[in-house]
Amino acid sequence: MLRYIVLLALLLPFTVGAQLKEKQAPEGFDFLRRGIPHGKVDTLTYDSGTVGTKRTTLVYTPPGFDRTKKYPVLYLLHGIGGDEFEWLNNGTPQVILDNLYANGKTEPMLVVLPNGRAMEDDRASGDIFAKDKVEAFATFEKDLLNDLIPFIEKQYPVKKDRNFRALAGLSMGGGQSLNFGLGNPDTFGWIGGFSSAPNTKAPGELIPEPGEIREKLNLLWISCGDKDNLMYISKDTHDYLAKHRVPHIFYVEPGGHDFKVWKNDLYMFSQLLFKE
Template sequence: MYGNSTDYTVQATGYDKERDSIARGEIRTIEYPSATVGNNRKARVYTPPGYSAAEKYSVLYLLHGIGGDENEWYSHGKPQIILDNLYADQSIKPMIVVLPNGRAMRNDRAEGDIFAPDKVQAFETFESDLLQDLIPYIEANYSVLTGRNNRAIAGLSMGGGQSLNIGLNNLDRFAWIGAFSPAPNTKLPELLLPKPDIAAEQLSLLWLSCGDKDRLKDISDRTHAYLSQHSVPHIWVEEDGDHDWPVWKNGLYQFSRLIF
């Protein structure tokens, strides 16, 4: 899985274009009670073509950036198209994809000063909301597998940092972790992985990707360097691009083909 047989730096083409005459999944908005925040919160949930309560599915939690919410991936990244195409090509394992709002506060809209301290803090608070509120809701309301090997977390920018921070801090919950252009909220590598040898044994996949023109690339560089220094298996992809959607969509496309 961590070999060099596949060149992930070459962006695929056509994977994000809607096709005719293929089976389609469904993406809908749900509300779940959050004891962490103290109100109901929204998320989007993608169920694959042919979703059936008679089967059990793995779950990918897919996180947005600092300027987004539960609609950002849906509006700009079109994950439902990417995933539908992968199912049509038989290139993906059956999974549910949950698109939460990673800004865990009562007014969680991306409005006003999105860099205000309380809004930045809300991205940290999301760890509790995810683990204690959202995941239990999904597991109670969808036909899903509940072991760590059936749970993945990934995200772009701020959500990429969250995915590393939350995923690596909860390896008993997540075996598959992906970060696309992680932002400065990403913890220092020594804090992310204080025991890299243990993490190396527990991880099924750690994916890290970034555009070569991204002004935040130093975050990915330092993380990759630490992982390499401590022999933590991971896929590192430095591709042609900036801090933008082509990089993030390619990250989702590649990562989702490898998990579960």
């Protein structure tokens, strides 16, 4: 059952619930620190039956990764103009998480950074808004469920249960996370939409059975910058959830549609994952 219940006012960007001990990430949270253990980022290829080709994904393993133990997994998705390297190049999730581990603030987890554009030529080149490229983001649901997750679960010692599987993303990836996560509550127990884009389904379509989501999810996180032109998407989703009494966190923070916001989202969101 959902454990985190925070319904935040739209114009109170610094208001957070008791579950979030910090209102915003502290200065230096994304700076590389010397003298602490560091995780590792590997680049892997997997066979995609959905696309009919080999695809690339990055995998972050935490400091002290031990193959004799089993870990939860966060699948972290990029935006419409990015690929599997967007988070790594602009959001430094490996640095943020290393620092959180060093401070004892988050649970050890794997983070999978896939390419959410499921097509043969999946580069963010040419017209990124072309019909086939946009449709490929929807196709990624099948690639994720049928190809990528089984691959990760064969390659790494991970816990194969929705309570130990999270899905989150920024912008286009935020929409994917809400669409795929809420559409597959038996697969994902922790869901985060950061500044979700217009690919996000309408609230009634996204959550046709509020009772099921209320019962199955551990955490549903909706966040957006207070100066983001896409705020209406997150706000509409929040309003629907509140109306139907679906527990969730609606976190409004200062900022626009950029990595300053999304890095802060990852810092805040990751501290709640896989905890009782």
